[in-house]
Amino acid sequence: xxxxxxxxxxxxxxxxxxxxxxxxxxLRSVNRCNTIRLSDRQxxxxxxxxxxxxxxxxxxPSVPRLTKMERQDALVGFLFIAPFIILYLIFSFLPIxxxxxxxxxxxxxxxxxxxxxxxxxxxxxxxxDKLFWSSLEHTLFFAVLAGPGLIIVGLSxxxxxxxxxxxxxxxxxxxxxxxxxxxTVVGLVFARVFAPGERGFVNAVLDSLGVSMGxxxxxxxxxxxxxxITKVWWSVGFNMLIFLAGLQDIPQTLxxxxxxxGGGRWALFRHVTLPGLRRPMLFVIVLQVIASVQVFPLIxxxxxxxxxxxxxxxxxxxxERSFDYWQLGYGSAIAxxxxxxxxxxxxxxxxxxxxxxxx
Amino acid sequence: MExxxxxxxxxxxxxxxxxxxxxxxxxxxAAMTFFAFVWLVPIVWTLALSLRPEHSITANLTLLLPLPFxxxxxxxxxxxxRIPRWxxxxxxxxxxxxxxxxxxxxxxxxxxxxxKFPFRQYVFYxxxxxxxxxxxxxxxxxxxxxxxxxxxxxxxxxILPGVASPFxxxxxxxxxxxxxxxxxxxxxxxxxxxxxxxFRIFLPLSTPVLTALAIFTFLGTWNEYxxxxxxxxxxxxxxxxxxxxxxxxxxxxxxxxxxMAAAWxxxxxxxxxxxxxxxxxxxxxxxxxxxx
Numbered sequence: 270x271x272x273x274x275x276x277x278x279x280x281x282x283x284x285x286x287x288x289x290x291x292x293x294x295x296l297r298s299v300n301r302c303n304t305i306r307l308s309d310r311q312x313x314x315x316x317x318x319x320x321x322x323x324x325x326x327x328x329x330p331s332v333p334r335l336t337k338m339e340r341q342d343a344l345v346g347f348l349f350i351a352p353f354i355i356l357y358l359i360f361s362f363l364p365i366x367x368x369x370x371x372x373x374x375x376x377x378x379x380x381x382x383x384x385x386x387x388x389x390x391x392x393x394x395x396x397x398d399k400l401f402w403s404s405l406e407h408t409l410f411f412a413v414l415a416g417p418g419l420i421i422v423g424l425s426x427x428x429x430x431x432x433x434x435x436x437x438x439x440x441x442x443x444x445x446x447x448x449x450x451x452x453t454v455v456g457l458v459f460a461r462v463f464a465p466g467e468r469g470f471v472n473a474v475l476d477s478l479g480v481s482m483g484x485x486x487x488x489x490x491x492x493x494x495x496x497x498i499t500k501v502w503w504s505v506g507f508n509m510l511i512f513l514a515g516l517q518d519i520p521q522t523l524x525x526x527x528x529x530x531g532g533g534r535w536a537l538f539r540h541v542t543l544p545g546l547r548r549p550m551l552f553v554i555v556l557q558v559i560a561s562v563q564v565f566p567l568i569x570x571x572x573x574x575x576x577x578x579x580x581x582x583x584x585x586x587x588x589e590r591s592f593d594y595w596q597l598g599y600g601s602a603i604a605x606x607x608x609x610x611x612x613x614x615x616x617x618x619x620x621x622x623x624x625x626x627x628x
Numbered sequence: 629m630e631x632x633x634x635x636x637x638x639x640x641x642x643x644x645x646x647x648x649x650x651x652x653x654x655x656x657x658a659a660m661t662f663f664a665f666v667w668l669v670p671i672v673w674t675l676a677l678s679l680r681p682e683h684s685i686t687a688n689l690t691l692l693l694p695l696p697f698x699x700x701x702x703x704x705x706x707x708x709x710r711i712p713r714w715x716x717x718x719x720x721x722x723x724x725x726x727x728x729x730x731x732x733x734x735x736x737x738x739x740x741x742x743x744k745f746p747f748r749q750y751v752f753y754x755x756x757x758x759x760x761x762x763x764x765x766x767x768x769x770x771x772x773x774x775x776x777x778x779x780x781x782x783x784x785x786x787i788l789p790g791v792a793s794p795f796x797x798x799x800x801x802x803x804x805x806x807x808x809x810x811x812x813x814x815x816x817x818x819x820x821x822x823x824x825x826x827f828r829i830f831l832p833l834s835t836p837v838l839t840a841l842a843i844f845t846f847l848g849t850w851n852e853y854x855x856x857x858x859x860x861x862x863x864x865x866x867x868x869x870x871x872x873x874x875x876x877x878x879x880x881x882x883x884x885x886x887x888m889a890a891a892w893x894x895x896x897x898x899x900x901x902x903x904x905x906x907x908x909x910x911x912x913x914x915x916x917x918x919x920x
Contacts, residue, residue: 339744345822346745353736354751356792359773361758364766371768378775429660434653442906443664447671449902449909451851451869454895457887458674468884470673473690502667507913514914563762566853570873584764584854591768592858601768608765615760 271312273305365608372601390602401603403578404586407493411568411582412561414497419557420550422501423508428542430509431516441513445506452503456570459499460486486572489579496571496580503567504560508553515549516542548622555618559611583607678702678888685884701889710863711893714871721786721856721867722849726842728791734838737800738826742812752801758794763854771858781862789855790848796841803837804830840912843905850898868894 375384462470463485472482485495565584574581591600679694774785
């Protein structure tokens with residue numbers, strides 16, 4: 270009869286207290302601090318047979334058995350993450366909880382008139398707040414207008430840029446550049462580009478071509494589409510880069526194989542390129558959804574929510590309620606709804622992507 | 629049965645393919661040039677506006693060249709507005725936030741990647757939750773916090789909220805995990821402490837990813853809108869993104885030359901910054917998106 274104590278435990282390589290049969294070291298069911306008993310008869314058996322009769326004594330590791338090194342590591346580890354965790358708690362995590370707590374109150378900013386009202390704010394929000402629903406509609410409208418544009422234009426640019434032509438890199442730079450401009454600069458520029466009357470660039474060009482001029486941001490029908498055009502100009506370069514990276518990852522051999530099989534250009538695109546872009550496409554779509562729900566700065570600088578509130582998105586409504594009317598409780602309720610929605614989208618994204626890894 | 633094409637036919641097909649290819653390239657370049665022109669028009673036009681006198685703008689609106697040339701709009705912007713001040717504010721806020729974020733997040737990331745401490749995995753999951761928390765969901769409580777501390781309209785209020793970035797930690801942990809453990813073990817045997825390993829091995833080896841992160845944080849902070857809009861209402865402390873909006877919303881509206889001079893005073897340094905770092909920015913996007 271012999272006893273083997275497991276002293277160290279790597280996935281497929283256990284280190285035992287003394288010389289043990291090779292197969293014993295590869296056992297999966299053995300953990301650190303187990304003791305394995307082998308009778309003399311088992312020692313002589315074939316591994317498979319012996320394994321069937323194996324006795325493993327499980328013992329919990331006695332609690333404070335950290336080595337000096339491990340204790341030191343624990344301390345150092347906590348010290349190193351401490352500054353991050355403290356700031357993270359203060360500025361990201363606790364505000365979520367606190368925001369929910371505030372949303373259960375009527376809460377003035379002065380802080381003198383705080384009254385617990387339970388879920389009343391949410392009741393009003395979903396029940397009879399027309400402005401909330403209309404701002405949700407505008408947000409959705411923006412997403413529906415800008416989303417496809419950003420994806421189709423981004424993909425087209427990427428496809429054209431994915432060629433071995435000298436000097437094509439300069440175009441990549443040009444299309445990406447607007448992305449780094451701040452929203453205020455974009456707002457100031459496009460307020461002039463799409464200015465109504467003859468003071469706008471587009472109108473001046475249209476006029477010289479004999480086409481009638483538009484009022485762009487000042488017309489309820491055209492305001493949001495014009496915002497969407499501005500958005501495409503501003504940020505399509507990002508999608509382009511993502512698609513480009515995806516395209517470059519598709520092995521050339523796939524194209525060659527498809528060509529040998531007699532695939533035309535459309536067939537190549539449909540059966541090689543598009544499936545190859547599954548991951549970047551998902552990534553772009555998810556980011557687009559998240560960004561669309563959060564849309565506010567661009568609309569704020571371009572239309573201020575007008576004309577007549579027809580472009581007011583959700584976050585602008587949240588902002589107005591909180592900082593124009595100082596109804597922080599109500600504002601927090603809107604913020605919490607927003608949080609729940611975006612959180613769910615992110616979880617879905619994680620789920621999709623972890624599924625993608627498995628393929 | 630299909631006939632095997634002869635060598636000559638193949639090569640003539642290839643020549644045909646080559647010619648087609650060239651024609652296609654010419655077409656692509658032409659199309660790209662056209663799109664690039666359209667893309668650049670808003671920038672070129674407004675830059676030209678900022679360099680033209682107002683009477684000439686009224687006479688010929690769509691001119692894409694700064695003719696007749698004048699710098700008076702920029703003179704006006706620099707002498708009679710707070711734009712230089714806001715510019716400096718933005719520089720301070722963006723630089724300090726970037727610096728603190730890199731230090732604090734890389735230190736935490738090193739710990740998550742390499743130091744074994746109790747509950748490490750759970751703490752890391754807890755941090756990852758932060759990836760899904762949008763700024764709009766937290767800014768009311770954070771506003772109240774700074775308001776209670778009487779710290780609204782201060783640099784700490786503008787800088788601190790973006791410092792602890794779960795995204796930065798996540799990105800750096802991925803990168804640090806790829807650094808060979810042997811390097812660290814060798815240094816430890818030579819008597820280096822954990823902090824020594826972090827400073828002398830991990831930071832130098834991760835310069836590319838740290839640079840990409842720094843650029844994004846800097847640009848993101850420079851262009852941040854919602855939080856400074858709430859936190860900085862005093863014109864003395866505004867960042868340029870907010871100040872500019874405020875200024876043009878009230879005073880300049882009608883004057884194209886001055887408005888555009890103001891806009892490009894804010895925008896041009898960023899454009900120059902972009903051209904200096906464009907390789908890193910572009911590869912950084914592709915790295916951090918996880919596509920490459």
